Amino acid sequence: MSQTVDYIVVGAGSAGCVLANRLSEDGRHSVCLLEAGPPDRYPWIHIPIGYGKTMFHKQVNWGFYTDPDPNMLNRRIYWPRGRTLGGSSAINGLIYVRGQREDYDHWAALGNPGWGWDDCLPYFRKLEHNDLGAGPTRGTGGPLNATSIDRRHPLVDAFVAAGQALGLPRQTDFNSGDQEGVGYYQLTTRNGWRCSTAVAYLRPARRRANLRVETDAHTTGILFEGKRAVGVRYTQHGQPYILRARREVILCAGALQSPQLLQLSGIGPAPLLQELGVPVVHALPGVGENLQDHLQIRLIYEVAKPITTNDQLRTLTGKARMGLEWLLLRKGPLAIGINQGAMFCRALPHESATPDTQFHFSTLSADMAGGMVHPFSGCTYSVCQLRPASRGTVHIRSTDPFEPPSMQPNYLSAELDRRCTIAAVRYARRVAQTEPMRALMRREFRPGDDVRSDDEILHFCREYGATIFHPSGTAKMGPAADPLAVVDARLRVHGIGGLRVVDCSVMPTLVSGNTNVPVVMMAERAADLIREDARRETHHADVAAPMAAAA
Template identity: 70%
Template sequence: MSLIYDFVVVGAGSAGCVLANRLSENGRYSVCLLEAGPPDRYPWIHIPIGYAKTMFHPVYNWGFYTDPDPGMNNRRIYWPRGKVWGGCSSINGLIYIRGQQADYDAWADAGNEGWAWKDVLPYFRRSENNDLGPGPTRGTDGPLSASSIKARHPLTEGFINAAVELGVPRSRDFNSGDQEGVGYYQLTTRNGLRCSTAVAYLKPAQKRSNLTIISQAKAQRVLFEGTRANAVVYEQNGQQFTVKAKREVVLSAGALQSPQLLQLSGVGPSELLQKFSIPLVKDLPGVGENLQDHLQIRMMYECTRPITTNDELRSPWRKLRMGLQWLFTRSGPLAIGINQGGLFTKVIEQSKTPDIQYHFGTLSADSAGGKVHPFSGFTMSVCQLRPESRGYVRIVSADPNQPPSMQPNYLSTELDRQIVIAGVRYTRKLAATGPLKDLIKREHLPGIEAQSDEQILEFCRQYGATIFHPSGTCKMGSDPLAVVDSRLRVHGLQGLRVVDCSIMPTLVSGNTNVPVVMIAEKASTMILEDALKPSLATVNVNPTKTSELCAHAS
C-alpha cells in the first residue's frame, strides 16, 4: 500500500465523503481520506429518531463547548460535532434545505466568481435524488436522497394552517431558491434510514483500489515545503504517522477544526501563532475569524391532547408500536426524526427575503436530544437566518488535542436582538391563531410572564442555543480577512484547499448540510480541472519508511 497519494483529504464528514468519492471516481488519482472517528456502525446513527442517542455520545461526537458568551449571560453553549464517517451528516436533524437564491448571489456580488445561484444550482441538482420528481431546480439521479414526509401529524397540520391564516403561502418545496412558505420539510432519509454522506457517497466508493480510508486518525498538522503543502501528520493509537500528497491536501474538518488545523500548521494570524511558538508559514489574519451561527430560540407548549412524541416515548406499549412500525414498514416516528414542519417568513420590514426559520417538532425537552418532558409537549424553534454577530475560533495551545477557543458572540448586534424578539412575538401569534390555538393548553417556555422586549431578550439569552450551523471561519474572498479564493485555494500557498462550511463568506439562510454537499461537489470539479493544468504538476515527494501505517488503514 502506497504511503503517497495524489490527494489527502482531512475529515470524512459532510464534505470529505463527497470529495473522496468524486476525486477517486475516474480511477486516475489515488486518494487518502483521514477521519478522526470510527466507521458509522452504531445502529442509532442510521435510525432517524436516533438523533437523541448521538447528541452527547462520547465516541461519535466531539462534544465541544463555546467560551462563556457575554451575549448569552456568560453561558457556555454546547456545540455537538460529528466524529464518525459522515461527520455531522451522521448525527444531524436530517433537514434538507439549500438556502435562498439571494444567499449565493450575494457571495458572487462580493467578488466570488462562480458562486451565484445559477452557478451552484447544477451542483445541488447533481447531488440530489428528490422524490418530488424532476423539475427546473430539482435533481433525481444524485446519491443524496431528499425524501418527503408522507404521514400527516395533527400538530404539524395545526402549525401549517396557522401560518397560512397569517398569510404565509403553503410550500411543498423549500429548495427552489425562494424559500418563503410553510409546509413539511424534506429529509435526508432513504427508505426510513438516514442518508448521510457516508451512506450516499463513501460506502459506494470505499472498495475502490485507489481510495484509502484511515479511521480514528486525528490530523495534527499540515507539512509544507516552502509554501506548498505536501503532507499531513496524524495521530492514531498514540503514534504519529505522515501521509504525503503529490498534488493537494484538502481540509474538510469543519468550521471549527479546519481553522484550528491551519493555525497549528503555521497558517493564520501571526501574533496568535507567535504566542504559541508555532513557526509562521503564512500570515493570514482571517483564519478562525468571521465565525457565524444560527441561534435557535426554542419555545415550548403543552398540548391539550396526548398526541405528541412525548406521549409516544413515555408509554412502553406505544414505544413498542413505534418500533414495530419502523421495523416492518420503515415508517412512523422513528423514520422521521425530530422536526417535521418548516416555516420561512419575514418579521422586520427591511428584510427583502425571509429572515426567520422554524423547526417545528412534535416533542419537547429541556435541550435538543434531552429527555422529553413528562407532559404532552411540542416545540416551535425559531432562528434568525442571517445573523450579523461575528465570533472567532482560536487555538489556546500548540497541542492538537486541545480544543480551540470558540466564541460565537451571539446577539452582539442590535439587528440580531431585534429579530429574535420579533421571532418570539411571531411565534406567539402562531400559537394564538385558530388551527393551533385549540391544541395549546399553555406556554411552557418562556411563559406568559415574559412580555416586554427586555423580558423576551433575557429569555433568549438564558435559553437560546445553537442550531448546529457554525460557519465562515476560513471565508472565501479577496478582502484582508479572506482565507481562500473562489476556487477554495488557501491564499498565498500552493497545494492546499479548504472545502467545508468554513469557506462560507456569509451564512446561508437555513440548514447547512446540503449546501456543504454542494460546495464539495463543486470543489471536486475544480480540483480535477486544476489537476490537468501544467502549472499544478505533481510534486516530487520522498517516501518515508512508515510501513506500520498499512495495518491501520481501512
C-alpha cells in the same frame, strides 16, 4: 500501505465523503481520507430519530463547548459536531434545505465568481434524488435523497394552517431558491434510514483500489515545503504517521477544526501564532475570524391532546409500537426524526426583502435538543434568525492538537440580531395563538405568559438560546484584497500551494437555512475545480517537458 497519495482529504464529513468519492471515481488518482473518529457502526446513527442518542455520544460526537459568552449570561453553549464517517451528516437533524437564491448571489457579489445561484444550481441538482421529481431546480438520480414526509401529523397540519392564516403560502418545495412559506420539511432519509454522506457517497466508493479510508486517524498538522503543502501528520491508535500528497491536501474538518489545523500548522493571525510559539508559515489574519452561527430559541407549549411524540415515548406500549412500525414498515416517528414543520417568514417585514426567520416545529418537547422529553404532551417552536450580523472567533489555545480551540460565538452582539430574535419569538407566539393551532395549545410552558416586554424576551433568549448546529465562516472565501479572506473562489488557501479548504468554514456569509446540503453542493463543485486544475497542471507539464529537453 503507501505513505504517498495524490490527494489527502482531512475529515470524512459532509464534504470529505463527497470528495473522496468524486476524486477517486475515474481511477486516475489515489485518495486517502482521514477521519479522527470511528467507523459509523453505532446503530442509532442510521435510524433517523437516533439524533437524540448521538447528541451526547462521546465516541461519535466531539461534544464541544464554547467559551463563556458575555452576551448569553456567560453561559458555555454546547456545540455537538460529528466524529465518525459522515461527520455531522451522521448525527444532524436530517433537514434538506439549500438556502435562498440571494445567499449565493451575495457570495458572488463579494468577489467570488462562480458561486452565484445559477452557478450552484447544477450542482444542487446533480447531488440529489428528489422524490418530488425532476424540475427546473430539482434533480433525480443523485447520491443524496431528498425525501418528503408522507405521514401527516395533526399538530404539524395545524401549524401549517396557522401559518397560512397569517398569510404565508403553502410550500411543498423549499429549495427552489424562494423559501417563503410553510409546510413539511424534506429529509435526508432513504427508505426509513438516515442518508448521511458516508452512506450516499463513501459506501459506494469503498471498494475502489485507489481509495484508502483511515478511521481513528487524528490529523495533527500540515507539512510544507516552502509555501506548498506536501502532506500531513496524523496519529492513529497512539502511533504517529506522516502521509505525503503529490497533488493536494484538502481540509474538510469543519468550521471549528479546519481553522484550528491551519493555525496549528502556522497559517493564521501572526500575533496569535507568535504568542503560542507556532512558527508562521504564512500570515493570514482571517483564519478563525468571521464565525457565524444560527442561534436557536425554543418556545415550548403544553398540548391539549395526547397526540405528541412525548406521549408515545412515555409508555412502554408507545415505544414498542414505534419500534415495530419502523422494524416492519420503516415508517413512523423513528423514520422521520424530530423536526417536521417548516416555516420561513419575515419577522421584520419592513426590513427584510426575503425570509429572515426559520421555524423547526417539533411534535415533542424537551429542555434542550436531544434531551429527555417532558412529562406532559408537548411541542416545540424553534426559531432562528437566518442571517445573523454577529461575528465570533475560533482560536487555538495551545500547540496541542488534541485540545479543543477557543470558540467564542458572540451571539446577539449585533443590534439587528437582538431585534430580529425578539421579533421571531413574538411571531412564534402569533402562530401558537392562531387557529387551528390555538385550540391545541393548553399553555405556554417556556418562556411563559409573564415574559412579555422586549427586555424580558431578550433575557429569555440569552438564558435559554442554543446553537442550531451551523457554525460557519472561519476560513472565508474571498479575493486576496479582502483582509479576512482565507481561500480564493477556487477554495485554494491564499499564498499557499497545494492546499484547499472545503467545508462550512469557507462560507463568506451563512446561508439562510440548514448547512448540510449547501456543503455537499460545495464539495461537488470543489471536486470539479480540483480536477480542472489537475488537468491544467498536467497539460502544462506535458508542454514544458519537450521544451526543456530541446533546450
